[in-house]
Amino acid sequence: MIPFPKGLSRTPAARPGPLGPVADAPHGFGGTWLAVGLMSGTSMDGIDAAIIETDGETVVGVGPSLTLPYDDAFRDRLRAMLGRTSLDDEDGRRLHRDLALRHAEAVRALLKGSEVTPDLIGFHGHTLWHDPKAGVTVQAGDPALLARELGVPVVADLRQADVAAGGEGAPLVPIYHAALAEGLDRPLVVLNIGGVANVTWIGKRGPKDLIAFDTGPGNGPLDDWVARHTGEPCDRDGRLAAAGSLDEVRLLRLMDHAYFARPAPKSLDRKDFDHVPGIVEGLSLEDGATTLTAFIVAAVVQSATHLPRSPVRWVVTGGGRHNPVLMDTLTGWLGAPVQPVEAVGWNGDALEAQAFAFLAARHRRNLPITFPGTTGAPEPMTGGRLYRP
Template sequence: MGETWRALGLMSGTSLDGIDVAVIETDGEQILGRGFAATYPYSDAFRDKLSAGLAEAATLRDRTARPGRLKLIEQYLTELHAEAVGHYLADHQIAADSIDLVGFHGQTVLHRPEAGLTVQLGDGALLARRLGRPVVYDLRAADVAAGGQGAPLAPAYHRALAAGIAERPLVVLNLGGVANVTWIGHDGTLIAFDTGPASAMIDDWVKAKLGQPFDAGGGIAASGRVREDIVAGWLSHPYFAAPAPKSLDRNAFDAGPIAALSPEDGAATLTAFSAAAVAASRAHFPEAPRLWIAAGGGRRNASLMNMIGERVGAPVRPAEAFDIDGDSVEAEAWAFLAVRARLGLPITFPGTTGVAEALTGGVVADA
């Protein structure tokens, strides 16, 4: 076992809900300790700015360009991350100088690996200056530059998390804005990819129709009727038949087919689509999973969890059933990946992103 690092991870996901903060101790291979996790929500006003930034970023051709409002959004986003870390350290009485390294995801505003583009807003050098700690950021770019999908990046951490769980093969299912799976074989082999939308389309729908940020508990979907013909239409998209590894942008699918539906029927149909997309992932596994472990905010959506369970033919259990905080997995993963990147260890693999060989990545900004 090598040197133990105390690393802090920061995640702002495709659901645009806020900043997740977590601390772990690791040697880059094993999880030696997991601390408190917390989420610091974005204001409605900043969430609207981020949504506008997504629209502006859609035209980017240069991943370093920050036209229009993107530069100001990036600076403010970084300052919010610094504030979140300050609150987190104070709330949990953690000394800043006890943190050896910070893993900073930033905010993905464009992900088109087929065009060699992935853009995460976030100024790692500014964050390092604000925190007085070294920051590892831009962890997706090297993989995309080498021909990989640049996502998902959490599988190496998923494997470390699942080290003590006997069932194999198993799947760690992350239900964020976009859903992704990590299939872990008997020998630790990893296969990972995005399955399709999880919460993003549902969130956008209920916000537009009902002014609510998300479908709390899946109650709106539960009172609606699924239009299976629309679900089938979405599932005919070539993405689902394409071999893994593969990844999706948050806005890859058009909600137009449900435009005329009631809020409830639209939510039910979108939820069924997310569940069906997860179930479709099984076609790309060499062996059927014996267990699915769900993390991410979508695990709180009872309608989504029930629909997934009905479709995958194996137990689907929340991360908490295995003493894993389902809200903090992605932030913890970024702490873990930051240490691996600093040590020059691989963070992406042929079975997870399609890169030709295992590859490290990231940019280090020293304080």
């Protein structure tokens, strides 16, 4: 565990704010869908695909999942396109097409050897730019092409309506977390540590009691630091962080960012912390890894000040849960039980992909996918657009 820095305070939990009601579900639907969910996340490691059976309110069954990794050349293409606010040029159109074709390949690989034909596909695409204050969120990946390739209806464009209404457009997964958490002791926090990190606080009323927001950088700056110095994609097993020392002065500079003082709900673009390399520049490889790992945890600790009550435990999904130094430091600094989501029977490698399958089903039932407490939307909002083959 990284020692807790003297200059960082654990502020008491904030008082609860208005969460907003969840609209009642339409009546008269008694069926379920087999839905495939697809996710290409901020870590840019590949495409996650998963299949579930759901009616958009409960998860009836969970099927197989897989990750189709990106090759280095394609990852470099994606990285070069981050920050694009439009796909209306040759490079943008080519990426839009190629991402859809790679997602079609992931679905075919997921279904290979099975007799299953999905009813729906929930497609996130890959976020290139997310600036809700400017009313802009841009995802690459052509959903119409994906529907034609697979012959299955595709639900996509899931962030746009929320952003247009003044919401953050992120995170989208909390309503799925709430569905899975039925039967678990609450309040419960689900912490997702991907390229960006976010939390879902689930109160005792489940879907009617949600708060969610991005805590700050996840693995993104740490992965970039390790890749730049070693060529490796990440700090495997936290070995570099375990060998380094925390630079407390630089950590406090990292935490001196206006984002952390903003009230929740709030969301980030991966590039919002592009200044980070300049702050850690000059540190050794190991000390940089230690300090950036501590930065992830410090942002999570600060996020707890926005929660109405302390949770009975934190469950962690995303790639960060595989880093034992990160997990041990979270446990020590939060002073609460911290476990990977597998401890409650969830599959952390498939969770986000499953969530987009769930959101596709909610779209078909005209159920809300974002809420005042999760994105700052003015009311519970439906979202997404259906693309038919």
